[in-house]
Amino acid sequence: MNKITITGGHVINGTIQASGAKNAVLPILAATIVGQGESHIQHVPHLHDVTTMNELLVQMGAKLTVDHHSDITICTDHLSNQTAPYETVKTMRASILALGPLVARYGRAKVSLPGGCPIGARPVDLHIKGLQAMGAKIDVEDGYILATCDRLIGNRIVMEKVTVTGTENIMIAATLAQGETLIENAAIEPEVVDLAKYLKAMGAEIRGEGTSKIYIQGKDHLKGTHHAVMPDRIEIGTFLVAAAITGGSITINNSCNDDLDAVFDKLTEAGAQISTTENSVTLNMQGKRPNPVNIRTAPHPAFPTDMQAQFCALNAIADGTSHITETLFENRFMHVEELNRMGANIHVEGNQAVIKGVKQLSGAPVTATDLRASASLVLAGLAARGNTDVHDIHYIDRGYEAIEEKMNQLGARIIRN
Ligand SMILES: CC(=O)N[C@H]1[C@@H](OP(=O)(O)OP(=O)(O)OC[C@H]2O[C@@H](n3ccc(=O)[nH]c3=O)[C@H](O)[C@@H]2O)O[C@H](CO)[C@@H](O)[C@@H]1O
Numbered sequence: 001m002n003k004i005t006i007t008g009g010h011v012i013n014g015t016i017q018a019s020g021a022k023n024a025v026l027p028i029l030a031a032t033i034v035g036q037g038e039s040h041i042q043h044v045p046h047l048h049d050v051t052t053m054n055e056l057l058v059q060m061g062a063k064l065t066v067d068h069h070s071d072i073t074i075c076t077d078h079l080s081n082q083t084a085p086y087e088t089v090k091t092m093r094a095s096i097l098a099l100g101p102l103v104a105r106y107g108r109a110k111v112s113l114p115g116g117c118p119i120g121a122r123p124v125d126l127h128i129k130g131l132q133a134m135g136a137k138i139d140v141e142d143g144y145i146l147a148t149c150d151r152l153i154g155n156r157i158v159m160e161k162v163t164v165t166g167t168e169n170i171m172i173a174a175t176l177a178q179g180e181t182l183i184e185n186a187a188i189e190p191e192v193v194d195l196a197k198y199l200k201a202m203g204a205e206i207r208g209e210g211t212s213k214i215y216i217q218g219k220d221h222l223k224g225t226h227h228a229v230m231p232d233r234i235e236i237g238t239f240l241v242a243a244a245i246t247g248g249s250i251t252i253n254n255s256c257n258d259d260l261d262a263v264f265d266k267l268t269e270a271g272a273q274i275s276t277t278e279n280s281v282t283l284n285m286q287g288k289r290p291n292p293v294n295i296r297t298a299p300h301p302a303f304p305t306d307m308q309a310q311f312c313a314l315n316a317i318a319d320g321t322s323h324i325t326e327t328l329f330e331n332r333f334m335h336v337e338e339l340n341r342m343g344a345n346i347h348v349e350g351n352q353a354v355i356k357g358v359k360q361l362s363g364a365p366v367t368a369t370d371l372r373a374s375a376s377l378v379l380a381g382l383a384a385r386g387n388t389d390v391h392d393i394h395y396i397d398r399g400y401e402a403i404e405e406k407m408n409q410l411g412a413r414i415i416r417n
């Protein structure tokens with residue numbers, strides 16, 4: 001079941017519910033480590049990465065139960081093992097998020113260095129430097145980060161680059177440190193804010209989340225709590241593009257519209273009509289061919305790199321030429337060659353893709369190379385003439401809950417085989 005077949009040419013039309021955000025639930029699950037007692041987490045999406053993070057916590061000694069379809073209860077009172085092994089970390093880079101919480105709560109952590117990821121080198125030097133600034137002793141041996149401390153001590157940490165999981169790792173660790181930590185040049189992504197909301201409900205004292213300066217006053221203990229995970233803005237963006245690329249219309253309930261300004265702006269520029277209510281968004285493309293849109297990815301609130309591949313697919317059938325510049329990851333254009341196999345005309349020079357829109361893509365066998373590359377190939381398949389087989393589709397299950405069910409509910413023809 002590692003291939004899906006999309007029969008193109010069916011217009012996306014209808015209503016779906018957004019799932020909980022992958023990039024919020026993963027740090028929140030890691031943050032359960034710093035609490036005592038049970039946490040009840042709602043809107044947990046069924047994703048491969050979530051299963052991996054849960055397995056990691058259970059291997060460490062956490063007690064975890066699935067209460068309803070998407071609610072879990074987790075208790076991390078007795079973690080006898082503070083290791084994140086290579087076998088787990090190599091499939092999910094977010095496992096690095098166990099480092100800060102483990103060393104903060106247990107004074108010890110052994111986390112495998114994340115493996116080379118197809119979208120770029122993705123070092124974790126800033127996670128390490130931040131924890132060192134708080135007094136952790138860190139050695140890298142045999143592919144593992146070994147961190148130890150008596151108790152972390154709050155400090156002023158200036159991040160050399162904006163890093164989302166780096167900010168999250170330090171922020172979680174600082175909640176149990178002695179004294180105050182200031183993270184400067186912090187990431188302001190909505191998922192960092194959702195994590196801070198969870199930590200504050202556990203009793204943490206945090207100010208400034210959502211800005212580039214986050215202040216954390218360390219506490220002796222934190223307790224388990226309730227939290228509902230925020231909606232997945234990248235899933236929402238991807239389904240909006242699905243409607244736009246087929247000339248259709250869609251309403252997505254449980255949307256976080258304030259976090260999607262840059263994506264809405266580009267879809268509007270592409271010719272879509274977008275309207276919102278407090279927690280839903282409706283896009284209508286009225287059967288039109290998209291206008292080409294230029295994009296430059298950058299940290300929030302600019303255009304998200306996790307939506308870049310999907311807009312490559314949209315621009316591939318646009319009426320004109322567009323330029324997409326990727327500024328975050330050095331190797332995030334692997335979908336381009338596959339889109340070209342489907343008749344797209346895209347040329348990559350350095351960190352820029354020049355896309356000459358074609359009237360029609362045609363179905364072809366293609367191979368997914370990473371999570372968002374898979375999404376872009378599915379989107380292209382929806383608009384293409386004939387059948388598209390996307391091989392190595394397992395990547396998509398890292399980040400999209402029940403993607404073929406949701407797409408088929410909207411009129412797509414997708415089967416997994
Ligand atoms: C689980 C999760 O939330 N993943 C998201 C997170 O990844 P992730 O947190 O890994 O991405 P970062 O924000 O850390 O990466 C931003 C840039 O900083 C560099 N860097 C990062 C850390 C470090 O120690 N040293 C360093 O040089 C990276 O190589 C990259 O060029 O943010 C990315 C950028 O929005 C998204 O694409 C990912 O979906």
Ligand SMILES: C=C(OP(=O)(O)O)C(=O)O
Nearest residue numbers: 093094119306371372399
């Ligand atoms: C790159 C992504 O995720 P991760 O950081 O988990 O690899 C993504 O969600 O597009």
